[in-house]
Amino acid sequence: MLPARCAGCGEGAGQLCPACRALLTCAAAGPAGPEPPPDGLPPVHAATPYGGPVRNLLIAHKERGALRLARPLGSALAAAVRSADAAGAPGAPGAPLLLVPVPSTRRSVRERGHDPALRLARAAARELRRAGRPARVAPVLRHARRVADQAGLSAAERHRNLHGALTVRPRTVALLHGRPVVLVDDLVTTGASLAEAARALRAAGCPPRAAATVAATARRAASIGLGR
Numbered sequence: 001m002l003p004a005r006c007a008g009c010g011e012g013a014g015q016l017c018p019a020c021r022a023l024l025t026c027a028a029a030g031p032a033g034p035e036p037p038p039d040g041l042p043p044v045h046a047a048t049p050y051g052g053p054v055r056n057l058l059i060a061h062k063e064r065g066a067l068r069l070a071r072p073l074g075s076a077l078a079a080a081v082r083s084a085d086a087a088g089a090p091g092a093p094g095a096p097l098l099l100v101p102v103p104s105t106r107r108s109v110r111e112r113g114h115d116p117a118l119r120l121a122r123a124a125a126r127e128l129r130r131a132g133r134p135a136r137v138a139p140v141l142r143h144a145r146r147v148a149d150q151a152g153l154s155a156a157e158r159h160r161n162l163h164g165a166l167t168v169r170p171r172t173v174a175l176l177h178g179r180p181v182v183l184v185d186d187l188v189t190t191g192a193s194l195a196e197a198a199r200a201l202r203a204a205g206c207p208p209r210a211a212a213t214v215a216a217t218a219r220r221a222a223s224i225g226l227g228r
Protein backbone atom coordinates (compact mmCIF):
# COMPACT_ATOMS: atom_id res chain seq x y z
CA MET A 1 0.00 0.00 0.00
CA LEU A 2 1.33 3.44 -0.90
CA PRO A 3 1.72 5.90 1.94
CA ALA A 4 -0.86 8.66 1.60
CA ARG A 5 1.60 11.51 1.98
CA CYS A 6 5.05 12.40 0.69
CA ALA A 7 7.87 11.52 3.12
CA GLY A 8 9.59 14.79 2.23
CA CYS A 9 6.97 17.52 2.60
CA GLY A 10 4.12 15.61 4.26
CA GLU A 11 1.68 17.05 1.73
CA GLY A 12 2.23 15.74 -1.79
CA ALA A 13 0.81 12.38 -2.80
CA GLY A 14 2.82 9.15 -2.85
CA GLN A 15 6.03 8.34 -1.00
CA LEU A 16 7.92 11.05 -2.91
CA CYS A 17 5.98 13.86 -4.57
CA PRO A 18 7.25 15.46 -7.80
CA ALA A 19 8.36 18.65 -6.02
CA CYS A 20 10.47 16.74 -3.47
CA ARG A 21 11.82 14.42 -6.17
CA ALA A 22 12.93 17.53 -8.06
CA LEU A 23 14.85 18.71 -4.98
CA LEU A 24 16.98 15.58 -5.38
CA THR A 25 17.20 15.33 -9.17
CA CYS A 26 17.82 19.05 -9.72
CA ALA A 27 20.32 19.35 -6.88
CA ALA A 28 23.61 20.93 -7.94
CA ALA A 29 26.28 18.78 -6.31
CA GLY A 30 29.45 20.50 -5.23
CA PRO A 31 32.08 20.91 -2.53
CA ALA A 32 30.64 20.84 0.99
CA GLY A 33 31.60 19.83 4.47
CA PRO A 34 32.56 21.44 7.75
CA GLU A 35 34.71 24.56 8.04
CA PRO A 36 37.30 24.13 9.39
CA PRO A 37 37.45 20.46 8.40
CA PRO A 38 38.71 17.89 10.93
CA ASP A 39 42.23 16.58 10.35
CA GLY A 40 42.43 14.06 7.56
CA LEU A 41 39.04 14.79 6.01
CA PRO A 42 39.29 14.31 2.22
CA PRO A 43 37.47 16.78 -0.04
CA VAL A 44 33.72 16.29 0.56
CA HIS A 45 31.09 16.79 -2.13
CA ALA A 46 27.36 16.80 -1.40
CA ALA A 47 24.30 16.86 -3.61
CA THR A 48 22.23 19.24 -1.51
CA PRO A 49 22.04 21.12 1.80
CA TYR A 50 20.48 19.23 4.70
CA GLY A 51 17.15 20.63 5.74
CA GLY A 52 13.42 20.72 5.01
CA PRO A 53 12.16 17.89 2.81
CA VAL A 54 15.67 16.49 2.18
CA ARG A 55 16.15 16.03 5.92
CA ASN A 56 12.76 14.32 6.20
CA LEU A 57 13.55 11.99 3.29
CA LEU A 58 16.91 10.95 4.73
CA ILE A 59 15.35 10.28 8.14
CA ALA A 60 12.47 8.31 6.58
CA HIS A 61 14.99 6.16 4.70
CA LYS A 62 17.41 5.76 7.58
CA GLU A 63 15.14 5.38 10.58
CA ARG A 64 11.72 4.46 9.30
CA GLY A 65 12.46 1.86 6.67
CA ALA A 66 11.25 3.89 3.66
CA LEU A 67 13.49 1.74 1.49
CA ARG A 68 12.00 2.80 -1.83
CA LEU A 69 13.58 6.19 -1.21
CA ALA A 70 16.98 4.53 -1.67
CA ARG A 71 16.81 4.91 -5.44
CA PRO A 72 16.14 8.69 -5.63
CA LEU A 73 18.48 9.36 -2.71
CA GLY A 74 21.07 7.10 -4.34
CA SER A 75 20.79 9.09 -7.58
CA ALA A 76 21.52 12.27 -5.62
CA LEU A 77 24.50 10.51 -4.02
CA ALA A 78 25.67 9.49 -7.50
CA ALA A 79 25.67 13.17 -8.50
CA ALA A 80 27.83 13.97 -5.47
CA VAL A 81 30.19 11.09 -6.38
CA ARG A 82 30.49 12.42 -9.96
CA SER A 83 31.29 15.87 -8.59
CA ALA A 84 33.89 14.41 -6.20
CA ASP A 85 35.36 12.24 -8.95
CA ALA A 86 35.66 15.17 -11.35
CA ALA A 87 37.40 17.33 -8.73
CA GLY A 88 39.75 14.60 -7.48
CA ALA A 89 43.30 13.84 -8.43
CA PRO A 90 43.53 12.22 -11.87
CA GLY A 91 43.27 8.45 -11.66
CA ALA A 92 43.38 5.73 -14.25
CA PRO A 93 40.74 6.82 -16.77
CA GLY A 94 37.79 4.48 -16.80
CA ALA A 95 38.98 2.49 -13.77
CA PRO A 96 35.93 1.40 -11.78
CA LEU A 97 35.23 3.69 -8.87
CA LEU A 98 35.05 1.93 -5.55
CA LEU A 99 32.39 3.41 -3.27
CA VAL A 100 33.26 2.68 0.35
CA PRO A 101 30.32 3.33 2.68
CA VAL A 102 30.86 4.53 6.25
CA PRO A 103 29.61 1.52 8.22
CA SER A 104 26.79 1.62 10.74
CA THR A 105 27.40 -0.07 14.06
CA ARG A 106 26.05 -3.60 14.30
CA ARG A 107 23.65 -2.35 16.93
CA SER A 108 22.10 0.33 14.70
CA VAL A 109 21.82 -2.10 11.80
CA ARG A 110 19.91 -4.41 14.14
CA GLU A 111 17.68 -1.60 15.40
CA ARG A 112 16.97 -0.10 11.96
CA GLY A 113 16.80 -3.41 10.14
CA HIS A 114 19.23 -2.18 7.46
CA ASP A 115 22.46 -0.29 6.83
CA PRO A 116 21.38 3.02 5.25
CA ALA A 117 24.75 4.14 3.85
CA LEU A 118 25.38 0.71 2.30
CA ARG A 119 21.95 0.74 0.67
CA LEU A 120 22.48 4.25 -0.71
CA ALA A 121 25.96 3.31 -1.95
CA ARG A 122 24.49 0.38 -3.89
CA ALA A 123 21.79 2.60 -5.41
CA ALA A 124 24.42 5.21 -6.34
CA ALA A 125 26.69 2.61 -7.95
CA ARG A 126 23.75 1.33 -10.04
CA GLU A 127 22.97 4.88 -11.13
CA LEU A 128 26.63 5.57 -12.04
CA ARG A 129 26.82 2.36 -14.10
CA ARG A 130 23.55 3.22 -15.86
CA ALA A 131 25.16 6.53 -16.83
CA GLY A 132 28.26 4.74 -18.15
CA ARG A 133 30.65 5.23 -15.19
CA PRO A 134 31.88 1.86 -13.92
CA ALA A 135 31.43 1.75 -10.15
CA ARG A 136 31.05 -0.83 -7.44
CA VAL A 137 30.48 -0.86 -3.73
CA ALA A 138 33.27 -2.05 -1.46
CA PRO A 139 31.94 -2.39 2.10
CA VAL A 140 35.43 -2.91 3.49
CA LEU A 141 35.24 -0.90 6.72
CA ARG A 142 34.17 -2.33 10.05
CA HIS A 143 34.15 -1.17 13.64
CA ALA A 144 37.27 -2.16 15.53
CA ARG A 145 35.71 -1.31 18.88
CA ARG A 146 32.51 -0.01 20.40
CA VAL A 147 31.71 3.71 20.09
CA ALA A 148 29.31 5.88 22.08
CA ASP A 149 26.28 7.43 20.38
CA GLN A 150 27.52 10.55 18.58
CA ALA A 151 24.34 12.53 19.24
CA GLY A 152 24.92 15.43 21.60
CA LEU A 153 28.71 15.29 21.38
CA SER A 154 30.79 18.30 20.35
CA ALA A 155 33.07 18.05 17.33
CA ALA A 156 36.09 17.46 19.57
CA GLU A 157 34.23 14.80 21.57
CA ARG A 158 33.11 13.10 18.37
CA HIS A 159 36.69 13.00 17.19
CA ARG A 160 37.87 11.40 20.45
CA ASN A 161 34.95 8.99 20.45
CA LEU A 162 35.70 7.83 16.92
CA HIS A 163 39.49 7.89 16.68
CA GLY A 164 40.67 4.37 15.87
CA ALA A 165 37.09 3.08 15.78
CA LEU A 166 37.20 1.84 12.18
CA THR A 167 39.46 -0.59 10.40
CA VAL A 168 39.68 -2.14 6.96
CA ARG A 169 38.78 -5.83 6.88
CA PRO A 170 42.21 -7.43 6.33
CA ARG A 171 41.14 -9.73 3.53
CA THR A 172 39.71 -6.83 1.51
CA VAL A 173 42.86 -4.66 1.42
CA ALA A 174 44.06 -6.19 -1.87
CA LEU A 175 40.75 -5.22 -3.46
CA LEU A 176 41.43 -1.54 -2.82
CA HIS A 177 45.05 -1.05 -3.82
CA GLY A 178 45.54 1.27 -6.74
CA ARG A 179 41.81 1.81 -7.22
CA PRO A 180 40.02 5.17 -7.08
CA VAL A 181 38.20 5.07 -3.73
CA VAL A 182 35.39 7.47 -2.80
CA LEU A 183 33.96 7.35 0.71
CA VAL A 184 30.18 7.66 0.79
CA ASP A 185 27.63 8.42 3.49
CA ASP A 186 24.12 9.83 3.65
CA LEU A 187 25.07 13.02 5.49
CA VAL A 188 28.10 15.05 6.53
CA THR A 189 27.81 17.07 9.75
CA THR A 190 31.08 17.58 11.64
CA GLY A 191 32.98 15.31 9.24
CA ALA A 192 34.24 13.19 12.17
CA SER A 193 32.92 9.87 10.79
CA LEU A 194 34.26 10.50 7.29
CA ALA A 195 37.64 11.61 8.71
CA GLU A 196 37.87 8.42 10.77
CA ALA A 197 36.90 6.31 7.75
CA ALA A 198 39.58 8.09 5.69
CA ARG A 199 42.15 7.49 8.44
CA ALA A 200 41.37 3.77 8.44
CA LEU A 201 41.71 3.58 4.64
CA ARG A 202 45.00 5.49 4.69
CA ALA A 203 46.28 3.19 7.44
CA ALA A 204 45.58 0.28 5.10
CA GLY A 205 47.50 2.01 2.32
CA CYS A 206 44.42 2.98 0.30
CA PRO A 207 43.77 6.71 0.74
CA PRO A 208 40.37 7.83 -0.53
CA ARG A 209 40.47 10.50 -3.21
CA ALA A 210 37.30 12.17 -1.94
CA ALA A 211 34.08 11.71 0.01
CA ALA A 212 30.51 12.13 -1.21
CA THR A 213 27.24 12.51 0.66
CA VAL A 214 23.61 13.12 -0.24
CA ALA A 215 23.43 16.17 2.03
CA ALA A 216 25.62 18.47 4.10
CA THR A 217 24.61 20.33 7.26
CA ALA A 218 27.71 22.40 7.70
CA ARG A 219 28.09 26.09 7.07
CA ARG A 220 29.69 25.52 3.73
CA ALA A 221 26.51 23.78 2.60
CA ALA A 222 25.34 27.29 1.72
CA SER A 223 27.94 27.38 -1.04
CA ILE A 224 26.61 24.25 -2.79
CA GLY A 225 25.66 25.11 -6.33
CA LEU A 226 27.47 28.44 -6.27
CA GLY A 227 30.63 29.18 -8.16
CA ARG A 228 30.43 26.12 -10.37
Ligand SMILES: [Zn+2]
Binds near residue numbers: 006009016
Ligand atom coordinates in the same frame (compact mmCIF):
# COMPACT_ATOMS: atom_id res chain seq x y z
ZN1 LIG B 1 6.92 16.16 -1.14
